[in-house]
Amino acid sequence: xxxxxxxxxxxxxxxxxxxxxxxxxxxxxxxxxxxxxxxxxxxxxxxxxxxxxxxxxxxxxxxxxxxxxxxxxxxxxxxxxxxxxxxxxxxxxxxxxxxxxxxxxxxxxxxxxxxxxxxxxxxxxxxxxxxxxxxxxxxxxxxxxxxxxxxxxxxxxxxxxxxxxxxxxxxxxxxxxxxxxxxxxxxxxxxxxxxxxxxxxxxxxxxxxxxxxxxxxxxxxxxxxxxxxxxxxxxxxxxxxxxxxxxxxxxxxxxxxxxxxxxxxxxxxxxxxxxxxxxxxxxxxxxxxxxxxxxxxxxxxxxxxxxxxxxxxxxxxxx
Amino acid sequence: xxxxxxxxxxxxxxxxxxxxxxxxxxxxxxxxxxxxxxxxxxxxxxxxxxxxxxxxxxxxxxxxxxxxxxxxxxxxxxxxxxxxxxxxxxxxxxxxxxxxxxxxxxxxxxxxxxxxxxxxxxxxxxxxxxxxxxxxxxxxxxxxxxxxxxxxxxxxxxxxxxxxxxxxxxxxxxxxxxxxxxxxxxxxxxxxxxxxxxxxxxxxxxxxxxxxxxxxxxxxxxxxxxxxxxxxxxxxxxxxxxxxxxxxxxxxxxxxxxxxxxxxxxxxxxxxxxxxxxxxxxxxxxxxxxxxxxxxxxxxxxxxxxxxxxxxxxxxxxxxxxxxxxxxxxxxxxxxxxxxxxxxxxxxxxxxxxxxxxxxxxxxxxxxxxxxxxxxxxxxxxxxxxxxxxxxxxxxxxxxxxxxxxxxxxxxxxxxxxxxxxxxxxxxxxxxxxxxxxxxxxxxxxxxxxxxxxxxxxxxxxxxxxxxxxxxxxxxxxxxxxxxxxxxxxxxxxxxxxxxxxxxxxxxxxxxxxxxxxxxxxxxxxxxxxxxxxxxxxxxxxxxxxxxxxxxxxxxxxxxxxxxxxxxxxxxxxxxxxxxxxxxxxxxxxxxxxxxxxxxxxxxxxxxxxxxxxxxxxxxxxxxxxxxxxxxxxxxxxxxxxxxxxxxxxxxxxxxxxxxxxxxxxxxx
Numbered sequence: 005x006x007x008x009x010x011x012x013x014x015x016x017x018x019x020x021x022x023x024x025x026x027x028x029x030x031x032x033x034x035x036x037x038x039x040x041x042x043x044x045x046x047x048x049x050x051x052x053x054x055x056x057x058x059x060x061x062x063x064x065x066x067x068x069x070x071x072x073x074x075x076x077x078x079x080x081x082x083x084x085x086x087x088x089x090x091x092x093x094x095x096x097x098x099x100x101x102x103x104x105x106x107x108x109x110x111x112x113x114x115x116x117x118x119x120x121x122x123x124x125x126x127x128x129x130x131x132x133x134x135x136x137x138x139x140x141x142x143x144x145x146x147x148x149x150x151x152x153x154x155x156x157x158x159x160x161x162x163x164x165x166x167x168x169x170x171x172x173x174x175x176x177x178x179x180x181x182x183x184x185x186x187x188x189x190x191x192x193x194x195x196x197x198x199x200x201x202x203x204x205x206x207x208x209x210x211x212x213x214x215x216x217x218x219x220x221x222x223x224x225x226x227x228x229x230x231x232x233x234x235x236x237x238x239x240x241x242x243x244x245x246x247x248x249x250x251x252x253x254x255x256x257x258x259x260x261x262x263x264x265x266x267x268x269x270x271x272x273x274x275x276x277x278x279x280x281x282x283x284x285x286x287x288x289x290x291x292x293x294x295x296x297x298x299x300x301x302x303x304x305x306x307x308x309x310x311x312x313x314x315x316x317x318x319x320x321x322x323x
Numbered sequence: 324x325x326x327x328x329x330x331x332x333x334x335x336x337x338x339x340x341x342x343x344x345x346x347x348x349x350x351x352x353x354x355x356x357x358x359x360x361x362x363x364x365x366x367x368x369x370x371x372x373x374x375x376x377x378x379x380x381x382x383x384x385x386x387x388x389x390x391x392x393x394x395x396x397x398x399x400x401x402x403x404x405x406x407x408x409x410x411x412x413x414x415x416x417x418x419x420x421x422x423x424x425x426x427x428x429x430x431x432x433x434x435x436x437x438x439x440x441x442x443x444x445x446x447x448x449x450x451x452x453x454x455x456x457x458x459x460x461x462x463x464x465x466x467x468x469x470x471x472x473x474x475x476x477x478x479x480x481x482x483x484x485x486x487x488x489x490x491x492x493x494x495x496x497x498x499x500x501x502x503x504x505x506x507x508x509x510x511x512x513x514x515x516x517x518x519x520x521x522x523x524x525x526x527x528x529x530x531x532x533x534x535x536x537x538x539x540x541x542x543x544x545x546x547x548x549x550x551x552x553x554x555x556x557x558x559x560x561x562x563x564x565x566x567x568x569x570x571x572x573x574x575x576x577x578x579x580x581x582x583x584x585x586x587x588x589x590x591x592x593x594x595x596x597x598x599x600x601x602x603x604x605x606x607x608x609x610x611x612x613x614x615x616x617x618x619x620x621x622x623x624x625x626x627x628x629x630x631x632x633x634x635x636x637x638x639x640x641x642x643x644x645x646x647x648x649x650x651x652x653x654x655x656x657x658x659x660x661x662x663x664x665x666x667x668x669x670x671x672x673x674x675x676x677x678x679x680x681x682x683x684x685x686x687x688x689x690x691x692x693x694x695x696x697x698x699x700x701x702x703x704x705x706x707x708x709x710x711x712x713x714x715x716x717x718x719x720x721x722x723x724x725x726x727x728x729x730x731x732x733x734x735x736x737x738x739x740x741x742x743x744x745x746x747x748x749x750x751x752x753x754x755x756x757x758x759x760x761x762x763x764x765x766x767x768x769x770x771x772x773x774x775x776x777x778x779x780x781x782x783x784x785x786x787x788x789x790x791x792x793x794x795x796x797x798x799x800x801x802x803x804x805x806x807x808x809x810x811x812x813x814x815x816x817x818x819x820x821x822x823x824x825x826x827x828x829x830x831x832x833x834x835x836x837x838x839x840x841x842x843x844x845x846x847x848x849x850x851x852x853x854x855x856x857x858x859x860x861x862x863x864x865x866x867x868x869x870x871x872x873x874x875x876x877x878x879x880x881x882x883x884x885x886x887x888x889x890x891x892x893x894x895x896x897x898x899x900x901x902x903x904x905x906x907x908x909x910x911x912x913x914x915x916x917x918x919x920x921x922x923x924x925x926x927x928x929x930x931x932x933x934x935x936x937x938x939x940x941x942x943x944x945x946x947x948x949x950x951x952x953x954x955x956x957x958x959x960x961x962x963x964x965x966x967x968x969x970x971x972x973x974x975x976x977x978x979x980x981x982x983x984x985x986x987x988x989x990x991x992x
Contacts, residue, residue: 062870063873065873065876069689069691081851084854104721104840110712113757114712117757117761121764121769124761124770127890128876128895129894129895135765135901136904139754139904140904142757143909144751144754147750147751150750151743151750154731154746162838162839163728164840221878222875222877309747310744313743314743316731
C-alpha cells in the first residue's frame with residue numbers, strides 16, 4: 005500500500021513538474037510585465053514557444069560536433085531527475101530515499117557542465133564568454149548550497165530533502181536565526197543559478213553582459229526548445245526546493261489520501277505563486293550588476309551559509 | 324600469494340635489465356612485460372583483500388635483521404591502485420612508440436618495483452628502501468628528456484623535494500622504532516609513540532610523505548615534474564606514485580602510531596588538504612598547458628583525499644568510529660577513483676601530444692572530429708574529475724562531503740568551525756575542478772582547430788586507444804559500483820579506524836550512516852538513462868527531423884576570409900580568455916594574478932594586447948626565501964676552500980673530538 009501511494013504520488017508529482025515548469029516561467033514573466041506597466045504575454049506563452057520551436061527546422065553550426073547534439077539531452081535528463089526528486093505537494097514519493105541534497109547539487113552541476121560544453125562546441129566567442137562566466141559563478145554558488153545543506157543536516161540529521169521537509173514540518177525545529185540566514189543564502193543562490201537579475205538578465209540578447217543566453221546562441225529549433233525547457237525546470241526546481249524546506253506547510257504526509265493531496269497541491273501552487281511573484285518584484289526593483297560584482301553577491305550567500313552553521317554550533321554548544 | 328608478489332618483483336628487475344639493452348625490440352618487451360606484471364598486481368591485490376592478511380620474513384635483508392613483507396587490506400587496496408594505473412600506462416606506452424631509449428626503459432620497471440616494494444613492506448627499512456627506489460627511478464624518468472632546459476629545471480627541483488622527503492621520513496621511522504631490531508611493523512605497533520615523540524612523527528610524516536604526494540606547501544615540484552616526463556610516466560606518477568605517498572601517510576599515522584591519538588591530529592591534515600584542494604583547483608583553471616593543468620588537478624584531488632584522512636583521524640580521536648570509517652572509506656575510494664580517471668586524462672593528454680604534437684591548449688582545438696575515441700574517453704574522465712554523477716568522482720566526493728557534513732558531531736567548537744570552513748572549501752574546489760575540466764575539454768577537443776597541426780591531428784589505434792577506452796569504461800563502472808568496492812576496502816578501513824558494521828542499504832547503494840543520507844549511484848545512472856531516453860522518444864515521436872548545417876551564427880559575424888580555412892582564430896576563446904573570470908575573481912589574492920591591458924588610441928585600428936600572469940605562491944613564499952638563505956650560507960661555506968693546511972687539520976681534529984664527545988654522551992645516557 006505504502007509503495008502504491010508512493011508511486012502514485014511520484015507520478016502526480018512528475019506530471020505536475022513537467023506541465024507546470026513553463027507555466028511558472030510564464031507567470032513570472034507576466035508578473036514582471038505587469039509590474040513594469042506592460043500587458044505582458046499569456047502565462048501559457050512558454051508552452052506555445054516550445055511547440056513552435058519543436059516544429060521548426062534546426063540549423064546547426066558547421067563547426068559543431070556530436071556534443072551539440074547530445075548535451076541538451078544530458079542537461080534535460082539531469083534537470084528532470086533533480087526536479088522529480090524534490091517534494092512538491094506530498095512527502096513519501098517512491099524516489100524520496102534518493103532525494104539527497106548533495107545529489108541534487110551534483111545533478112545541477114551535470115546540467116551546467118553539459119551546457120558549458122555545448123557552448124564551447126561551435127568555437128564562437130560568445131559561447132566561451134558565457135561558459136567561463138557560468139562556471140565561475142557556480143564556484144561560489146555550489147559551496148553556498150553545501151553550507152546551507154550543512155545547516156539542514158545539523159538540524160534534521162540528514163541531507164535527504166524529504167526527511168528535512170519532514171523534520172521541519174513537525175515544528176520541533178522552531179524558528180531559528182540560522183534558518184533565516186540559510187533562507188537568504190538559498191534565495192541568493194537560486195537567483196544566481198537561474199540567471200535572474202541582478203546576476204544575469206533572462207530577457208536580454210546580444211549584450212556583452214549576458215551569461216546564460218550567450219551559451220545557447222547557436223541552438224535552434226529542438227535544441228533551443230530543450231535548453232529553454234530545462235531552464236524553466238531549474239527555476240521550478242529551485243523554488244520547489246525552497247518551498248519544501250522552508251515552508252513545508254500543507255505537504256501531505258507519506259501515505260495520505262487524495263484529500264490531503266488536493267490540499268497539498270493547492271498549497272504548492274500558492275507557495276510557488278508567492279515565490280514567483282516575489283522574484284518578479286525583486287527583479288523589477290533592482291538593476292543588473294556588473295559581471296565582476298557578482299562574486300560579491302554570491303559570496304555574501306556563501307558567508308551567510310557559513311554564519312548560519314557557526315551560529316548553530318554556538319547555540320547548541322551553550323544549550 | 325606473497326611468493327607470487329616476490330616473483331612479480333623479480334620479473335620487474337629482469338625487465339629493467341632488458342631495458343638497459345639497446346635493441347629495437349626492448350621497448351615492446353619491457354612495456355608488455357610491465358603491463359602483464361601490473362595485471363598480476365591487480366590479481367594479487369584482489370586476492371589479498373578477500374583472503375586473510377599474510378606476512379613473511381625474507382631470508383635476506385640489511386645486516387641488523389631480515390626484511391619483512393606483508394599484504395593486508397590497506398596495502399592490497401593501494402596495490403590494486405598501482406596495478407590499474409601502471410598497467411594502463413604500460414599499455415599506452417606499448418602503443419605509442421617503439422624507439423624508446425634505455426634511459427626511459429631501465430627506470431620504468433624499477434619505478435613500478437619501488438612502488439610495489441613500498442606497499443608490500445612490513446618493516447621500516449624495506450618501506451624506505453622501496454620509497455627511495457621509487458623516488459630515484461622517477462627522477463631518472465623526469466630527467467630522461469634532459470635536452471630541454473625546463474625539464475632539467477623540473478628534474479632538479481624534483482630531486483630537491485625527493486631528498487627533503489627522505490630527510491623527513493628517515494628520522495620519522497627512526498623515531499617510530501625503539502631499536503634497530505624493532506624495525507618491523509609488528510614490533511612498532513606494540514610500542515606506539517606518545518606525546519612529543521608522536522607529534523614529531525606526525526609533523527615529519529606529513530612533510531615527508533606530503534612532499535611526495537604534492538601536498539601544499541610542498542607541491543611546487545609537481546606541476547613542473549609531472550609534465551616533464553613522457554605521458555605514460557606522468558600518468559603513473561599522478562595515478563600511482565602520489566597514492567603510494569598517501570599510503571605511507573596512512574600506514575604510519577593510522578596504523579603504526581596506534582589508535583590512541585587525540586582529535587587534533589586530524590587538524591593539520593584537514594588544513595593542508597583544504598589548502599591543497601583550493602590552490603590546485605584554482606591553478607588548474609589558469610594554466611595553459613594540458614599536462615600542467617592535469618598535474619594541478621592532481622594536487623586538488625590529493626588535497627581532498629588528505630582532508631578525508633584528517634577527518635578520519637579526528638573522528639577516531641573523538642571515538643566516533645562509524646564516522647571515522649565513513650571518512651576513511653571516502654579517502655580510499657577517492658584514491659582509487661582519482662588514480663583511474665587521472666591516469667586516463669594523462670594518457671589522453673599523451674594521445675593528444677602524440678596525435679596533434681602539442682600540449683598547449685592554445686594550439687589545439689576541434690580534436691573531437693579527428694580523434695573521436697580519445698575525446699570521448701577524455702570527456703568521461705573529465706566528467707569524473709568534475710565530480711558529476713553518476714561517474715566515479717561523484718561517489719567518492721559524496722562520501723567526503725557527507726563525512727564533512729557530519730564533522731560537527733565531534734562536539735569541539737573549534738573543530739566544528741574548522742570543519743565548516745573545510746566543507747566550504749571542499750565544495751568550492753569541486754566546483755573549481757568542474758570549471759577547469761570544462762576549460763580543458765572545451766579548449767583542446769571542442770571548437771575549431773587553432774593551428775594547422777591540430778586540424779591535421781590523427782588518432783593512433785591499437786594499444787594506446789585500448790588503454791583509454793578501458794579506463795573510461797572502468798571510470799563509469801567504479802562510479803556506479805561504489806558499494807561492492809567499499810566492501811572490498813572493508814579490511815583496509817578496519818585497519819585504519821577499527822572494526823565497524825557499515826550500514827548497508829540494498830541495490831548497490833552507499834549510506835552516510837544510520838538514518839543519514841543514502842546514495843544509489845546505479846539507480847541514478849539508470850534513471851538518467853531512462854528519463855533521457857523517455858524524453859527523446861516523447862519529443863521525437865512522429866516528428867520528422869530537419870537538421871541543416873550552416874555557418875556558425877555568432878551574433879552575425881561575417882564569414883572568415885578564404886585564407887583562414889578554420890575561421891579567424893581571434894574569434895575563438897583562448898586559454899587565457901576562458902580563465903579570465905576566475906583569474907580576476909580569485910586569482911588576485913591567491914595566485915598574485917595580474918593583468919595589463921593596452922588599448923590602442925581611439926581611431927587606431929591596431930590590436931589591443933592583454934598580458935596576464937599568475938604564479939604559485941609557493942615560489943614567492945617558500946622557494947625564493949629558501950634560495951636567499953642558501954645564497955647567504957654559500958658565501959661563508961665557500962671560504963672553507965681557502966683554508967691553510969693547519970686550519971684543515973684543526974677542523975678534522977675538532978670534528979673527531981666532537982664525535983667522540985657525542986658518543987660519550989650517548990653511551991652515558
